[in-house]
Amino acid sequence: MIIIMTVKTRFAPSPTGYLHIGGVRTALYSWLHARQNKGNFILRIEDTDRERSTQESVDAIIEGMDWIGLDYDEGPIFQTDRFDRYTEVINQLLEQGDAYHCECTRDELDAMREAQRANKEKPRYNGKCRDAGHNGNDIESVIRFRNPVDGDVLIDDLIKGQITINNRELDDLIIARSDGTPTYNLTVVVDDLDMGVTHVIRGDDHINNTPRQINMMKALGAELPQFAHAPMILGGDGKRLSKRHGAVSVMQYRDEGYFPQALLNYLLRLGWSHEDQEIFSRDEMISLFKIENVNGAPSTFNTKKLLWVNEQYIKTLPAVEITEHLQWHLDDQDLDVSNGPALHDVIEAHRDRAKTLKELAASIGYYYEDFSEYDEKASKKHFKTATPDILQNLLDKFSKVSDWNAANIQAEINATCEELELGMGKVGPALRVAVTGSGMSPSLDITMALIGQQRSLQRLQKAVEFTRQKYA
RNA sequence: GUCCCCAUCGUCUAGCGGUUAGGACACCGCCCUUUCACGGCGGUAACCGGGGUUCAAGUCCCCGUGGGGACGCCA
Numbered sequence: 001m002i003i004i005m006t007v008k009t010r011f012a013p014s015p016t017g018y019l020h021i022g023g024v025r026t027a028l029y030s031w032l033h034a035r036q037n038k039g040n041f042i043l044r045i046e047d048t049d050r051e052r053s054t055q056e057s058v059d060a061i062i063e064g065m066d067w068i069g070l071d072y073d074e075g076p077i078f079q080t081d082r083f084d085r086y087t088e089v090i091n092q093l094l095e096q097g098d099a100y101h102c103e104c105t106r107d108e109l110d111a112m113r114e115a116q117r118a119n120k121e122k123p124r125y126n127g128k129c130r131d132a133g134h135n136g137n138d139i140e141s142v143i144r145f146r147n148p149v150d151g152d153v154l155i156d157d158l159i160k161g162q163i164t165i166n167n168r169e170l171d172d173l174i175i176a177r178s179d180g181t182p183t184y185n186l187t188v189v190v191d192d193l194d195m196g197v198t199h200v201i202r203g204d205d206h207i208n209n210t211p212r213q214i215n216m217m218k219a220l221g222a223e224l225p226q227f228a229h230a231p232m233i234l235g236g237d238g239k240r241l242s243k244r245h246g247a248v249s250v251m252q253y254r255d256e257g258y259f260p261q262a263l264l265n266y267l268l269r270l271g272w273s274h275e276d277q278e279i280f281s282r283d284e285m286i287s288l289f290k291i292e293n294v295n296g297a298p299s300t301f302n303t304k305k306l307l308w309v310n311e312q313y314i315k316t317l318p319a320v321e322i323t324e325h326l327q328w329h330l331d332d333q334d335l336d337v338s339n340g341p342a343l344h345d346v347i348e349a350h351r352d353r354a355k356t357l358k359e360l361a362a363s364i365g366y367y368y369e370d371f372s373e374y375d376e377k378a379s380k381k382h383f384k385t386a387t388p389d390i391l392q393n394l395l396d397k398f399s400k401v402s403d404w405n406a407a408n409i410q411a412e413i414n415a416t417c418e419e420l421e422l423g424m425g426k427v428g429p430a431l432r433v434a435v436t437g438s439g440m441s442p443s444l445d446i447t448m449a450l451i452g453q454q455r456s457l458q459r460l461q462k463a464v465e466f467t468r469q470k471y472a
Numbered sequence: 473g474u475c476c477c478c479a480u481c482g483u484c485u486a487g488c489g490g491u492u493a494g495g496a497c498a499c500c501g502c503c504c505u506u507u508c509a510c511g512g513c514g515g516u517a518a519c520c521g522g523g524g525u526u527c528a529a530g531u532c533c534c535c536g537u538g539g540g541g542a543c544g545c546c547a
Contacts, residue, residue: 048547051546106545109545124474160478176545181545183545183547206547208543232541238539273485278495299485301484302498305496309497352509424506425506425507438507439507
C-alpha cells in the first residue's frame with residue numbers, strides 16, 4: 001500500500017525587515033511546488049527573536065505576499081504562539097539525553113571562538129558542559145542539543161544534489177536561550193514536523209543549518225522532509241542581494257510600476273528555464289515549474305531584463321487587468337481620469353510606449369487635465385515662425401469636423417499639409433505640442449480623438465495665440 | 473582560516489560524450505516613422521585554467537583558480 005502524503009510547503013520569514021526579492025523567490029518556489037501538487041502552502045512567521053521582530057515587519061510581509069499574489073492555505077502562524085510546544089520538545093530532548101544545560105558565559109564563548117579563529121580553526125562550541133551534568137537550576141544556563149560526534153549527515157537536496165557533512169564539523173547548538181525562549185533551529189524542526197511540511201524549500205544560506213536540523217529530527221524519531229536549497233540572488237556587485245544593496249522591499253517594485261506577475265515571471269526565470277520561453281502565465285508557471293530544474297548556481301539580478309518582462313505584460317495584458325494595477329499609480333500621481341476618454345482606450349493607445357505602470361500613468365495626463373505650460377524643449381524645437389498659420393489652418397478645419405474620429409482627424413491634417421504644401425514633418429510636431437503640451441504622444445489622429453474635439457480646439461486656439469504672440 | 477555550494481556570451485540561460493555551442497536581456501548597425509515608442513532584419517559576444525578518462529569532453533573525474541554562503545543566547 002502506498003500512502004500519498006499531501007505536499008506541504010512553507011515560507012518562513014523572520015519579521016525583522018521588509019519582504020525582499022530573495023524572500024519572494026523562495027516563497028514563489030515553495031508556492032509553485034505546493035500548487036502544482038495540489039498541496040498546501042503555509043506562511044509561518046519566525047518571530048522567536050523578540051528583540052528584532054516587529055509588527056511593522058509582519059504587516060509588511062503580509063502586504064507583500066498579498067500584492068505579489070502568493071496566497072497561503074495556512075497562516076500566518078506565529079512561532080511566539082507556540083512556545084509551550086517548543087518547551088515540551090526541549091524537555092523531551094533533555095529527558096532523552098539529547099540535550100543538556102550549558103553554563104558557559106558569553107564571555108567564555110567569545111574568548112573560545114577568538115582563540116579558535118586565531119588558531120585557524122572553525123569557531124565552534126568546545127563541548128565543555130556536554131557531560132558536566134548541570135541541571136540548570138542554579139546558574140543562568142542555556143540548553144544545547146547534543147549533536148552526534150561521528151558519522152556523516154547526508155542531505156538529498158532536490159536542487160543541489162547530494163551533500164555530505166561530517167558531524168565533526170557541527171557543534172552543539174543552543175536550542176533554548178538563558179531566558180528559556182527557543183531558538184531558530186529548534187523551532188523550525190518542531191514546526192516543520194508538527195505541521196507536516198513535506199518539502200522544505202528555502203535559500204541555500206540555510207544549507208549549513210540543515211544537518212543540525214536533520215540530527216534533531218532524527219533524535220525526535222521523525223521522518224525527514226525533502227529539502228531544496230535555492231541559490232542566492234546576487235546584486236550587480238556580485239555580492240548577495242541584501243537589504244544593504246538592491247534587495248529593496250517588494251512594495252518598492254509596485255511603487256516603480258511593475259506588475260506583480262511580471263516580477264514573479266522574472267524571478268522564476270532567474271535560475272530556472274523552460275525551453276526558450278520567457279513569459280509564463282500563472283497557470284504555466286504552476287504546471288511547468290520543476291523544483292529539480294532550478295539552477296544550483298547563484299544568479300545576478302538584472303533590472304533591465306525585469307523591465308523588459310514588465311514591458312511584455314503591459315503590451316499584452318487585457319486593459320482591465322492593467323487598469324487594476326494602474327489605478328494605484330493614478331492615485332499616487334493625483335490623476336483623476338473620470339473627466340476624459342475611457343481609460344481603456346488610452347491604455348490601448350499607450351501600451352506600446354511604456355515600460356512601467358508609473359510611466360504609463362505619468363504620460364496620459366493631457367487627456368484628463370489641461371496643462372499650463374508647454375514642454376520647454378519641445379516648444380522650442382517645434383514652435384517656429386510659421387507655426388501660428390499652420391495651427392490656425394488646422395483649427396479652422398478641425399472646427400468643422402462633425403464626426404470626431406481618428407480617420408477624419410487625419411484627413412484634415414492631410415488637407416492642411418496639401419494646402420500649405422508642407423510635409424507631415426512640418427505640421428505634426430507643432431500640432432502635437434499644441435494639443436498635448438509635450439513632444440511625444442501616440443500618432444496624432446488617435447491622440448486627438450482621445451483628447452476630444454472641444455479640448456483639442458481650445459488647446460489649438462491657445463497655441464495659436466501663444467505662438468502669434470511669440471512671433472509677433 | 474575551516475566547512476559547504478557554485479562555475480557556458482556583460483547578464484539570465486539551453487546543452488545532459490559527437491552541436492556551425494541555441495534562445496532572451498543589454499549593446500551596435502540597418503529598415504519602418506509626424507514625435508516618443510513598438511516592430512522587422514542583421515551583428516558583436518561564452519564553454520575559468522591544468523591534468524586525466526575516452527576514438528571523441530562544454531558535457532565525466534581530480535587539482536587549482538575564482539565567486540557565493542555558513543561558522544551568534546539572529547533567522
